[in-house]
Amino acid sequence: MSRRADDAGRRGQLLRESARLFRERGYDATSVRDIAAATGLQSGSWVYHFKTKQDILAAVMEQGLQQALERIEAIAREELPPREHFRALVRTHLDTLLGPGQDFIPVLLYDWRSLDKPGRDRVIALQKRYEQVWEDVIHQLQRAGDWAMPTRIDRLLMFGALNWIVQWYRPRGPLNATQIVAEAEKFFLRTLPRARARRPGVRRS
């Protein structure tokens, strides 16, 4: 209950509400007054936590990516068979994109154009680390024969397929995240495990 704890709480609250509003309407269509009102502040009081509206956007993207990075780096440290490793990455990536209250990374994906140059450079540095984790696991998959020859374009197409899900996934829709993870794995890994490779009939639904 110290002043610093309160302050951090307010800052976090501002970030969460900003992320939610940016995701819903976009950065430009969200006013600082909207953000203040959603946080229970008067129209000019957000300046005690952020210098500019642009700084709020940068903080949303950086914090979101920072947390996503921690999650997948933890997975990278686990000892798992390549396919399990890959599946865990996909599952975590999709939870970061589609999970309840997960608005930070969608803002990064949707409103990239609105971020100014200095902010972009910092985000790009984090993204490189994020992609490196994937590259290591994909390389394991290749050695195990589960992904014949992953090229740079392959990896970009894969991220595209995953990131685009934000555009069509609806939490209360007919497809749940677990189904999507299973389908995505099958979609990406052309060399299916030998035991199931000749039996397409096992697919449910």
Added chain:
Amino acid sequence: MSRRADDAGRRGQLLRESARLFRERGYDATSVRDIAAATGLQSGSWVYHFKTKQDILAAVMEQGLQQALERIEAIAREELPPREHFRALVRTHLDTLLGPGQDFIPVLLYDWRSLDKPGRDRVIALQKRYEQVWEDVIHQLQRAGDWAMPTRIDRLLMFGALNWIVQWYRPRGPLNATQIVAEAEKFFLRTLPRARARRPGVRRS
């Protein structure tokens, strides 16, 4: 040189400049003054061609999709082997997304949130027709054994991989559109042609 032709020319000019600016900066970050200036008009003169700025956005998206639809429906009418058919769709889709001066569909993909409800409904109707063309060809692929069991999620993942290319493709970058088409086809069609299936070494680069 009739007044109507001039009028249609101006309207087309306004649409092209709007598409270019919307794509570069986004709908909200582009002012009607920016559009007027790019077209060589005074700040209020765009109103003789469109009622509101929102109408400009709707026209950009609808015209872009209308033209894309004509292109792939022409392909659908050709008699081709399934794989060739699919490759032609991918090639045309990517040209619509990445070709020089092709800003209309990227605006549709980027600024979907900025379109109001009536506009969305009209665009959705066109998109359904667009997807139907793909579904028919994918079904041919399935019968030919080139796409084991295409599900709804598979199709959404495929469109995601393709549409996301707009985010990373750079005309002067190291990857050209032809390479991407070839990689995309390999990426989607897990059952490779028998003659080349066992010889990954033929890949160039």
Added chain:
DNA sequence: CCTACCGATCGGTAGG
């Protein structure tokens, strides 16, 4: 953290 307000810019219009 609030009240009151600033200069700038926005989409769109009146009158010609």
Added chain:
DNA sequence: CCTACCGATCGGTAGG
């Protein structure tokens, strides 16, 4: 199609 301008809203600040 232009000139001149409107009311509204924007991000951000001065003073307390």
